Amino acid sequence: MTNLWDYRPTARPGVGLDLVGFDVEATDGKIGSVDEETTEVGSAHIVVDTGFWIFGKHVVLPAGTIQRIDPQERKVYVVLTKDQIKDSPEYDKDKHRGDANYRTELGEYYRGQNIAI
Template sequence: MTEHPWSYTSTSGHLAGTRLTGYKVEAIDGSIGKVDKHSDEVGDAYLVVDTGVWIFGKEVLLPAATVVRIDVEERKIFVDRTKEQIKDAPEFHRDKHLEDRDYRHELSMYYGLGGPFGGPMV
């Protein structure tokens, strides 16, 4: 069960203060890009991932609870969603959505993190 959509799970290996910018991000079925920006504030943790050419140079916002493992030595972050799920997420615009509570709620619901039972989408 998810502890909070905008917090890293206790089993992810996240250590507060670790600079994740530049880490590669791996979905269940392959690479999706690199971390361009991140936050590790309690209750407001996320990754902004630059997807490069994969989805036409767009960025995506991933709630911290989607992170299942951080490998500091390999500089990789593993998330528990497929590339398709991430590609089909509500469109993200950094200037508009980074601080938008409604967008965050929409994203939490999309990833199956915002309901009363939490947990990943099936």
């Protein structure tokens, strides 16, 4: 089993590839675009701006939820549905990087979605 906070072997961004601005595709359609990313081992994730789809909500998606990245199409494909993303915990810009409890809450939510990591 892969760590939820590490990229899958099939989804690692190439050296120097910046995912900011890439479209994000759930299993059932586009959900927004990458607003921020981190590739830190053990805490890698993207922050997605869902735009008007769910009233400007931002969500944190752990790197382990990314199925693949298509640099030519500038798309990130995740293993989650739109509803799973919509129902995810509220994004907290002040906590998402350094708060262990917030990261634990996010991890518990995504692990509970029965996705293959």
